[in-house]
Amino acid sequence: MRAAQLKQSPIDKPNYQLKTVLIVGGSGFIGQALVKQLVELSFKVTIYTRNLAKTKSLFLSSYLDEKVKVVDQLDIDKSYNIVINLAGKPLDEHRWNDKVKQQIIASRVQATTMVTEFIEQTSHKPELLINGSAIGFYGPRKNQKLTEQDSGRSSFSHQLCSEWESNALKAEPLGVRVCLLRTGIVLGDNGGALSAMLLPFKLYLGGPLGHGNQWMSWIHIDDLVSMIIWMIDNESIQGPVNGVAPSPVSNQYFSKTLASVLRRPAKLRMPALLAKLLFGEMADELLLKGQRVVPQVALDNGFKFEFATLGHALDNLLTK
Secondary structure (H helix, E strand, O other), rough: HHHHHHHHOOHHHHHHHOEEEEOOOOOHHHHHHHHHHHHHHEEEEEOOOOEEEOOOEEHHOOOOOOOOEEOOOOOOOOOEEEEEEEEOOOOOOOOOOOOHHHHHHHHHHHHHHHHHHHHHHHHHHHHOEEEEEEEHHHOOOOOOOEEOOOOOOOOOOHHHHHHHHHHHHHHHOOOOOOEEEOEEEEEEEOOOOHHHHHHHHHHOOOOEEOOOOOOOEEEHHHHHHHHHHHHHOOOOOOOEEOOOOOOEEEEHHHHHHHHHOOOOOOOOOOHHHHHHHOOOOHHHHHHHOOOOEEEEHHHHHOOOOOOOHHHHHHHHHHHO
8 A cells, every 4th residue: 555545544553553353355356455554554464264375375475474364264262353354256257147146145145144153153242344345236226326325226236235234234233333345346456357457458459338328436446445444443434335436437438547548549349239248147237337326424424535536546556
């Protein structure tokens, strides 16, 4: 994380030295950035993983050596101040069919069930559970501006997020503050959605998808990590929190802005029919439809975005 972003909230490192954090799903794109920042702030971090060798190779051979504990078993005798669950099979890893969709749901719901059961069994309850979710909760909504107060519409994404969140909320009766982090498109320079978008643009093959009017609600990885730290710091924050920047854009605007930063054209539009042939139902729900989501909870409670506009975010990530 860049030094400028640390100005987001008042940071008292000695206080953080007393905070213990358990992260489930810490080896993913968001998890890696979060672990790095937590270590820099002197949190004591434990990562739970089912793939011990892979996760150790990511963290224990780097600057995090001896600062991060990696485990493949949860010990109910251990206590943690904060639990953060980011686990789940990526939505865009495979073309959707009934089997893949059930695997996606199971990976998130089962991981969250494991987390809440661990919290229930441990004698020292965490003060906070931050559970990953997604703006897919709202379902396709065309031009409607959506905040955390809005309900969801019937869709696979809504079904997934609803089950995911319901399981996380089982920790509330145990006296745990629960935050549901509904992320949008997370932009970073080391993986994530942006990495997948870059190649066609660099090859002069980039352009809008379908009509290009569908909304894209995005966030810079640094702002998302800062938002997680902000949720830890602010005990009044609970329930859904939209992990998006305050300026959603159309797919066409996103394409033009990305092309401009890369000094490339953005004229090769992918027809909706071709996208559906290539990606099936996933294209219809994730690529050709979108949500115009705003981070109302964050804005109302004083969170300051370092990268509030798309141009600023892409310049930061791509012009180094």
